[in-house]
Amino acid sequence: MIKLSRRAAVAGAAALPLVSVMSRPARAADFSYKLATNLPPTHPLNVRISEALANIKQQTAGKLDITLFPNSTLGTDPVMLSEVRSGAIQFFTLSPLILSTLVPASAINGVGFAFKDEKTAFAAMDGKLGEYVRGEISKRGLIAFENIFDNGFRQITTSNRPINTPADLKSLRIRVPPAALWTSMFKDFDAAPTTISFNEVYTSLQTKIVDAQENPLAIINSAKLYEVQKYCSLTNHMWDGFWLLANPAAFNKLPADFQAIVRKELNAAALRQRVDVAALNSSLQSSLAKQGLAFNNTVPAAFRNALAQAGFYKYWKGQFGAQPWSLLESYTGPLG
Template identity: 25%
Template sequence: MKHDVRKLLSVTAIAAVLVLPQTAWAADYTIRASHSEAPESPLHKGYEVFKAYVEGASAGQIEVIISPAGQLGSIKDGLEQVKAGAIQVAQADEQTLDAFYKPMMILATPYLFANDEEANQFLASDLFTETNLKMAEEAGLRMLSAASYGFRNFTNNKHPIKSAADMAGIKMRVPPSPMSLAMVQAMGGSPTPIPWEELYGAMQTGVVDGQENPIGVIHDYSFNEVQKHLTVDNHQLGLNSIVIGEAFFKSLPLELREVVATGAVMASATEYGERNYQSRVVTVDALRDRGMEIYFPSAEEVASFRDAVQQPMQDYLNQELDPAFVTAVYDEIGNIRQQRAAAAQ
């Protein structure tokens, strides 16, 4: 009985430490974290979970300071600051990491993943783990965790896009990414790079006919006001990741590295859970209620998109990366797909 009481007192003491106010301790380490999204976003909620977990589980040895909404600059700016050691943690997405470590461009490949779970299994694979460690060694950046913020989908004002052939003649806004340009071109569309800040106006004035973004983005930025048709083809995974500076990470004692890594995984799980519900339920219904015509292609129709871009994408990747790495990625995802199919039988 005495042992149980002592154990209870010990647990109570630990719990008390975890809820002490910030001023009750002087942290041994400070993590300054940057991201580009609003304080009410699912991503920021994830960062708040990261802060709460890391500060609590480290018993105050680590203080986390979050700078949201691009206060420290763009996503790329944040990663450059992490690389320079000015801050410790920053957001990355599928379009930015390749500027620091080129093989990461593989994550932006159109129609590479059929769903979020395929992507999650690939990110947990030995192949990607090795790629991430090489990025840490060569670029000084380590991905701690990642969360899908939804697959990108096409919208336009001309007509429903039900197959790759329907892309012909459409001026489709794309981000300034060679892969996005090649994708729309391969479908017969007219890819038009437009800065994000100018996109709404470009659609409003007819400079472009359409654009492609995750459903949550289409909803949050009211693209339904200037776009009529939405095709849920899920052509490219939107992936937010939490990246830490390798030098800082290695400077932490092993037990604190585990705390930080666990906190990042919890943060990404928080973001993914909320975004997944929003993009599949709330925002679809809301966009339909606002007058958008939403089309869900059949498996055969999605295949027409995928078939149109697969070879051009592989050719492009083979030019930019080691072809053996590109083959290994496609083989890994093929194996994941087979295993998932077998498990479903």
């Protein structure tokens, strides 16, 4: 079931037929939990999670009722992360790079220009690198489900100029999420990164607080950022996902069979969502071009070399440590 604030309802009204909306039964559920996301209702993550929650409710005979709150309805990312830790929210999907404010190791999938394609990224995150990161998340008092959702490769959009080479990033006022890895990378390109929560990105671009932002095409589309940007440079500078996080106390209160159902359905939702995002990305460039975005391709090696010369990879190897860096390079090859 989805509950939307007035703001979120307006933003997602056109897409509500795609998302299952259910009314509560007369008999209250034994467990009434919340699952929060920061994405619009139309995003494949919310569509697939909504389906999974309906399946969970059916398979538990209505005894476990998890309500989906999309579009940052329950607060900014830092607020919702705090609330899933306290138990006020029981489940939350969050980018590993933003989670790194609590779990530094979780940002490792976002090392600039590391993964050559999504197949490599998923091999790493479903394999030893993801296992390592989930262990670090567990040490900080959260459960991370096994299958990470796809957020895709991130691209740069701008209002004032296309980004063709690393030099084009110089002095660019670009919005970045609240995570050190983003700020570090764009500073090494001599850009001017500014931390802004996602629910404020559209307005910040519209009012020219910043001139640029970076996100996967699916988010550029679902958040309608093409309305306030002119150019989209296909940089593929970071691969990003969404860990599904759970409050351990709340999750462990569930009977063992309920826990198994939740894991099965939400992990399956992540796998289906990956297929959805891949299909969506294959068609989005042409549809976004029709909305007025001007696309250009870039040469990743030029950007990777610029970061290497700036000491980016050497610095972050030191930050993450030899073991996780070795795990990363076992999938990506040598970096820096």
